[in-house]
Amino acid sequence: MSRQAGTFLRRILNQQPETDRQSIVAKPKKNSLAATADKYLCYQESVQSPEHEVEFFDQAFKEEFGRKPKTLREDFCGTYSICCEWVKLGRSRTAIGVDLDPAPLEWGTANNFSKLNKQQQERITILEQDVRKRNRPRVDVLAAQNFSFWIFKTREEVIEYFCTARANMAEQSVLVMDMMGGGACYEEGKVDKRRIKKGKNGFRYFWEQESFNPVTSDCCFNISFKFNDGSKLKNAFTYRWRFWTIPEVREMLQEAGFSDSHVYFDKEDDDGEDTGEWVRMEEYPSHSSWIAYVVAVR
Numbered sequence: 001m002s003r004q005a006g007t008f009l010r011r012i013l014n015q016q017p018e019t020d021r022q023s024i025v026a027k028p029k030k031n032s033l034a035a036t037a038d039k040y041l042c043y044q045e046s047v048q049s050p051e052h053e054v055e056f057f058d059q060a061f062k063e064e065f066g067r068k069p070k071t072l073r074e075d076f077c078g079t080y081s082i083c084c085e086w087v088k089l090g091r092s093r094t095a096i097g098v099d100l101d102p103a104p105l106e107w108g109t110a111n112n113f114s115k116l117n118k119q120q121q122e123r124i125t126i127l128e129q130d131v132r133k134r135n136r137p138r139v140d141v142l143a144a145q146n147f148s149f150w151i152f153k154t155r156e157e158v159i160e161y162f163c164t165a166r167a168n169m170a171e172q173s174v175l176v177m178d179m180m181g182g183g184a185c186y187e188e189g190k191v192d193k194r195r196i197k198k199g200k201n202g203f204r205y206f207w208e209q210e211s212f213n214p215v216t217s218d219c220c221f222n223i224s225f226k227f228n229d230g231s232k233l234k235n236a237f238t239y240r241w242r243f244w245t246i247p248e249v250r251e252m253l254q255e256a257g258f259s260d261s262h263v264y265f266d267k268e269d270d271d272g273e274d275t276g277e278w279v280r281m282e283e284y285p286s287h288s289s290w291i292a293y294v295v296a297v298r
Ligand SMILES: C[S@@+](CC[C@H](N)C(=O)[O-])C[C@H]1O[C@@H](n2cnc3c(N)ncnc32)[C@H](O)[C@@H]1O
Pocket: 001, 048, 075, 076, 077, 078, 079, 098, 099, 100, 101, 104, 129, 130, 131, 132, 144, 145, 146, 147, 148, 151
């Protein structure tokens, strides 16, 4: 989730819950906009801001090592929009994208990679594989965005992933992950919606919190899209995750051998509005929903 989307999530989760759940359960009609919609494009336009992500990676790395990073590995890269943004930052920037699903990778090649110039394209390597594999070269920044490592539901699995991630990182390097939380995230049946585009090709984005089990912290979230002809792409994406917390993640990072970790929040002004300035914090107000970055130092 991008910083912009994160700010948005916090804003909408503070609103009243959507009560008309029927509004997104109708089946898509034949020849409707939903039937011909591109779910990856809708996803990218709804929840991703790669330009903000790479800016934050630069900030986090520079705050630790006093210089700019050059190499990125984007684990769980999907359509690898962050890799594509990274290589635009300069001729010394290279990126490795890793995902085991060929479908988003192929979409990324056709829609993101294809928009780069030849030199930029040559600086990207895509690996269709499990993220829990060691590769070379080791990188300055390893990013795992949009809560993707929450797919690992036990401490053993997460620590195994963190150990492999660390092995894929250079001597001076950071691992960057986003986290969400707050009481509103645990409310079953809560649906939040946002208009993404107006006009003929307009659509709305729905984030549904289908279930949360307080015994195991297992959760299920769905993303759906609704179009201007009333048709819907119901559950275009479903995530069955363990809802991890920041202290758990920091403890697991330590167990995996990381030397330090920092937590970044969007600093608020005196009126409680986000300023867009991400700063390290060891204390933060208990808002009903929030987005943060955890940055681990190798
Ligand atoms: C929530 S999406 C995130 C996509 C992208 N990183 C973003 O920020 O929007 C999770 C991605 O992780 C991939 N994935 C899940 N488990 C994986 C694994 N063990 N190894 C590699 N990729 C995995 C899925 O195929 C999917 O593309």
